[in-house]
Amino acid sequence: MQNPEKNWFGEKQVEANEKTRLVRNVFDSVADKYDLMNDLMSGGIHRLWKDRLVRMIRPKPQDHHLDVAGGTGDIAFRIRKAAGSHARITVCDLDEAMLNIGRDRALDRGWLDGFDWITGNAETLPLPDECVDVYTISFGLRNVTRIDTALAEAYRVLKPGGRFYCLEFSHVEEPFLARIYDGYSYRVIPRIGQLVAKDRGSYQYLVESIRKFPSQNELTRRIKAAGFENSRYINLNFGIAAIHQGWKNFDFKGSE
Numbered sequence: 001m002q003n004p005e006k007n008w009f010g011e012k013q014v015e016a017n018e019k020t021r022l023v024r025n026v027f028d029s030v031a032d033k034y035d036l037m038n039d040l041m042s043g044g045i046h047r048l049w050k051d052r053l054v055r056m057i058r059p060k061p062q063d064h065h066l067d068v069a070g071g072t073g074d075i076a077f078r079i080r081k082a083a084g085s086h087a088r089i090t091v092c093d094l095d096e097a098m099l100n101i102g103r104d105r106a107l108d109r110g111w112l113d114g115f116d117w118i119t120g121n122a123e124t125l126p127l128p129d130e131c132v133d134v135y136t137i138s139f140g141l142r143n144v145t146r147i148d149t150a151l152a153e154a155y156r157v158l159k160p161g162g163r164f165y166c167l168e169f170s171h172v173e174e175p176f177l178a179r180i181y182d183g184y185s186y187r188v189i190p191r192i193g194q195l196v197a198k199d200r201g202s203y204q205y206l207v208e209s210i211r212k213f214p215s216q217n218e219l220t221r222r223i224k225a226a227g228f229e230n231s232r233y234i235n236l237n238f239g240i241a242a243i244h245q246g247w248k249n250f251d252f253k254g255s256e
């Protein structure tokens with residue numbers, strides 16, 4: 001497995017297990033302000049990106065959806081709204097505190113059935129082979145220690161014919177806009193983190209981790225290398241974020 005990330009935690013290099021532990025600490029620390037901070041930092045635009053992702057998926061009631069790094073449930077709830085009350089949705093996340101908020105939000109909406117909330121790592125999903133129809137990971141892959149291992153796990157748990165989607169911060173390709181965006185993210189986001197969540201460090205990590213994440217073309221190549229067909233992406237807002245997708249073919253991987 002390639003995994004060329006060298007265990008970046010923001011701009012620091014750490015041991016692999018240490019990175020996973022530090023990431024969990026970040027989300028433990030921001031969980032109760034996570035939804036508010038998303039709206040403040042993006043001016044609500046993350047909602048449009050998530051809506052776009054779910055429009056691309058076109059969720060069906062008969063499909064089993066797995067939302068990895070599902071956190072407080074934003075993607076799962078949109079899937080449920082689109083697919084209806086028969087939808088089966090598994091939300092998996094490394095951090096119990098984020099999942100607890102997601103579970104409470106589901107209850108607030110009166111949604112008792114249809115969701116499984118499970119604690120687990122994207123690199124070693126606690127699920128059998130070929131059990132889900134659609135795999136989503138939204139603003140999660142950037143935090144995973146071994147990206148290629150997580151992609152291989154996505155491939156493993158998807159049924160033949162299943163679909164993979166990743167929504168993630170990406171890279172602004174136009175240099176002038178990239179400079180403006182860089183200024184905003186490095187100067188403003190950690191300050192909002194300090195003011196609202198009283199946690200500058202976690203938001204500094206957020207900004208740094210975006211810079212370390214593979215480019216659109218690089219991630220497209222790595223999704224293909226994990227076995228997916230038709231690996232492609234669309235940019236959102238000039239590449240501030242991107243949606244990557246791939247398809248698990250019906251052919252057995254590696255067969256002649």
Ligand SMILES: C[S@@+](CC[C@H](N)C(=O)[O-])C[C@H]1O[C@@H](n2cnc3c(N)ncnc32)[C@H](O)[C@@H]1O
Nearest residue numbers: 027069070071093094095098121122138139143
């Ligand atoms: C930025 S939040 C995204 C939450 C949600 N998907 C959204 O779009 O709002 C990242 C989430 O990824 C989770 N996470 C980080 N590393 C993970 C891993 N290796 N496996 C599973 N979840 C992970 C964190 O606990 C956190 O809940």
